[in-house]
Amino acid sequence: MTCLMTRRASLVLGAAAILAPRLSHAQTTLPDKTLRILVGFPAGGGTDVMARLIAEPLKQRTGRNIIIENKVGASGTIAGATLKSSPLDGTTICYMPSATVSQKLSMLSIPFDPQTDITPITLAGTLQTAFCVSPKIGVNTLAEYVDWLKKNPTRNSFGTTAMGSFTHFFGLMTGQAIGIPLEAVAYRGAAPLVTDLQGGHVTAGCGSITDFIEQHRSGVVKILLTSGSKPNAVAPDIPTGMSLGYPSLNVVGWYAFFAPANTPADLVEAWGRELRAVLALPEMEKRLVELGLEVETSTPAQFSERMANDLRQWKEIMDRIGYKPT
Numbered sequence: 465m466t467c468l469m470t471r472r473a474s475l476v477l478g479a480a481a482i483l484a485p486r487l488s489h490a491q492t493t494l495p496d497k498t499l500r501i502l503v504g505f506p507a508g509g510g511t512d513v514m515a516r517l518i519a520e521p522l523k524q525r526t527g528r529n530i531i532i533e534n535k536v537g538a539s540g541t542i543a544g545a546t547l548k549s550s551p552l553d554g555t556t557i558c559y560m561p562s563a564t565v566s567q568k569l570s571m572l573s574i575p576f577d578p579q580t581d582i583t584p585i586t587l588a589g590t591l592q593t594a595f596c597v598s599p600k601i602g603v604n605t606l607a608e609y610v611d612w613l614k615k616n617p618t619r620n621s622f623g624t625t626a627m628g629s630f631t632h633f634f635g636l637m638t639g640q641a642i643g644i645p646l647e648a649v650a651y652r653g654a655a656p657l658v659t660d661l662q663g664g665h666v667t668a669g670c671g672s673i674t675d676f677i678e679q680h681r682s683g684v685v686k687i688l689l690t691s692g693s694k695p696n697a698v699a700p701d702i703p704t705g706m707s708l709g710y711p712s713l714n715v716v717g718w719y720a721f722f723a724p725a726n727t728p729a730d731l732v733e734a735w736g737r738e739l740r741a742v743l744a745l746p747e748m749e750k751r752l753v754e755l756g757l758e759v760e761t762s763t764p765a766q767f768s769e770r771m772a773n774d775l776r777q778w779k780e781i782m783d784r785i786g787y788k789p790t
Contacts (some may be wrong), residue, residue: 477768493734495554498529501721502547504540504556505625510674510755511540514719515559517751518588521742536652538562538575539626545575547582550724554731557585561672562717563629565771566778570628572789578722584771586722586736587729587762588743589752592690592704593634593717594673595622599686600664606642606688606708609668613644621647622668623657625675628790630715630778634691635670636785641710661685672717673756691715698715698753715781718774720767732764 468585501519505511518607519530522772535543543558550556565578576582601616603609613620620639624632639646649666651657654675660666662684669676673690677699680687689705690696705713721739722733740761743750749759762770 476783488624492526492528492738493730494526494528494738495731496528497553497555498531498554499526499554500531500533500681502543502548502550503532503534503557504536504558504560504564506536506655507534509625510672510676511559511561511654511719514588514674514752514755514757517755518739518742520560521590521745521748522738525742526738539567539629539650541567541571541575544578544582546787547722547724548576552724552727552731554723554727554734556724557735558582558722559588559719560692560722561626561674561719562774563626563631566633566775567626567628568631569775569779569782570632570787570789578771579768579775581725582722583725583727583732584762584764584767585723585732586743586764587760587767587770588719588721588737588739589757590716590718591757591760592673592692593630593670593715594676594680594687594690594702594756595635595638595668595670596676596680596685596687597660597668597744598664598666601667603688604686606703609688610644613642616667616775619667620644621666621672623651623666624648625651625657625671626667627655630691630717633712633781633785633787634715634780634788635668637713637715637781638670638689638705638710640785641705641713653730658684670740670789677754677756689713689718695754697758698756709768710754718760718770720771736764 490658503515523530535546603612622635657669679685687702
């Protein structure tokens with residue numbers, strides 16, 4: 465954890481140092497108060513790192529005090545529930561992955577509905593899901609992992625950063641594709657999962673590529689494959705499931721910013737204007753791409769349509785793998 469926190473601090477401070485001199489305070493209609501960005505996962509994980517990177521130049525641009533608030537638990541849905549009950553005054557938004565939104569389909573008691581209880585501000589970018597293994601088991605490819613599983617059939621578990629989401633389903637889909645059923649173990653976020661992978665306490669893990677790419681580069685974990693149709697720009701050496709001959713392993717996720725439902729349209733637009741401007745900064749895009757996020761923005765209407773289409777696709781995948789809501 466100390467290593468993760470140090471890396472996170474380095475990334476955030478580096479972004480601030482490079483971006484701050486190029487930004488001047490913009491005229492903004494955001495509330496002249498302390499603003500909160502909710503994150504549903506622990507400090508040090510990929511979601512937290514990205515949110516803090518984005519917040520730094522956002523502070524410089526708007527002149528507002530912006531804090532990141534980690535509302536950890538239930539695969540990110542506690543942050544969604546917190547956003548649902550937050551004031552409609554534009555002071556609180558949430559940085560949320562598709563892994564959390566997809567739980568509308570997989571949980572019988574999700575504490576918020578992403579289509580009615582919160583409202584989209586803008587897409588931040590798309591990303592792939594990664595399946596990785598602990599360096600302790602000594603495998604470097606999916607084929608080697610399959611051979612290892614055949615020799616160690618009782619060690620077929622994988623950690624997931626969000627049960628009932630695609631960081632869970634992609635692991636099940638991988639097991640289905642290789643013909644060896646895999647069993648999921650729930651984690652409260654990427655940071656504790658990476659710690660257990662490093663120590664060999666869990667042999668495999670599944671999460672967004674942003675959760676693991678830094679640790680893959682440093683040898684803490686080994687990513688075996690990702691879920692896109694083509695290799696991620698930041699890691700062209702990592703194969704996709706499709707390139708390994710498994711066309712079913714093609715699922716792309718995203719990150720987006722949300723406000724509480726019924727937030728006045730002018731405040732949603734004000735947030736979107738500021739966030740899109742920060743995400744368009746070349747330095748910001750470069751840093752997010754390095755973390756595995758392919759930057760892409762949208763209007764609220766464009767994103768609402770995309771989310772509805774994705775929920776339909778995800779339901780089809782759930783039916784295909786035989787997952788029943790719990």
